[in-house]
Amino acid sequence: MPNDRLKSYLNLHLIVFIWGFTAILGALITVDADVIVWYRMLLAALFLGFYNFYSRRSFRIPLFSLLKLSFVGLLIALHWIFFFHAIHVSNVSITLSVFSLGAFLASLLEPLFYGRKVLWYEVFFGLVIIAALSVIMQVEMAYFEGMLFALVSIILGVLFTLSNGKLILKHDSAVITFYEFLAGIFFISGYFLWKNKFTADFFDVSFNDWTLLFVLSSVCTAYAFTASVKVMKQLSPYTVMLTTNLEPVYGIVLAYFIIGEKEKMSALFYVGAVVIIVTVILNGILKHRRRLVKK
Secondary structure (H helix, E strand, O other): OOHHHHHHHHHHHHHHHHHHHHHHHHHHOOOOHHHHHHHHHHHHHHHHHHHHHHOOOOOOOOHHHHHHHHHHHHHHHHHHHHHHHHHHHOOHHHHHHHHHHHHHHHHHHHHHHHOOOOOHHHHHHHHHHHHHHHHHHOOOHHHHHHHHHHHHHHHHHHHHHHHHHHHOOOOOHHHHHHHHHHHHHHHHHHHHHHOOOOOOOOOOOOHHHHHHHHHHHHHHHHHHHHHHHHHHHOOOHHHHHHHHHHHHHHHHHHHHHHOOHHHOOOHHHHHHHHHHHHHHHHHHHHHHHHHHHHO
């Protein structure tokens, strides 16, 4: 694997680890899921705005591209709202386990977005992920609502990942992320105005929640999200989605040590986790060999 691709792949794993920690923050923050996302996108947009300004990046972008970014911003906002709500009505383990379906969905949708044929091993690996997911989850009916919200969230996540895979070819990752977050704020604010949710209680956030929101919006959002878009210059959306299947592994391990017994894992989880890790490694090996054959 060339140095640039190797750096991108290692950076992607760091990003996925951070995303696993994001689920922990979502469980610890006490405000509603949609409020979390509003503050998250607002603070992250401010961080990215300052970053783009001081690094002298141009904010100019064609109107048609801006419309595309606005739509992706809506997908991102909904993805996060469903994600955090799934955590609140179930737990971190259930929510992150359902996210393992992302690779399989990407293997089906990526050929439609990029006009390439379906690769047999991508579908196969997706099916393996589903099998590993069934081992990990050990779902009880009490978590059914959380599973549904998590499923909708990962579908939206695949769609905006595929969309960003095209947008990054023409625009800077920090700039397009900035506009996507602004669009997300716009759509959520419109919903809040309609629901008359901007009350005094809305802005009454505890110091502990402010601290967690700051970490969530800076490290877990402004940095991680921009970096995840940037690595797509070197890695395919499918590889990105498949690698994000390590998010349940990182997230549930962190949840066990931070949250406690509520997130305690069974022996079957480790079986599923090992299967996911091996699948990620095999995907990287096969893609590398495929590129060598083409050359």
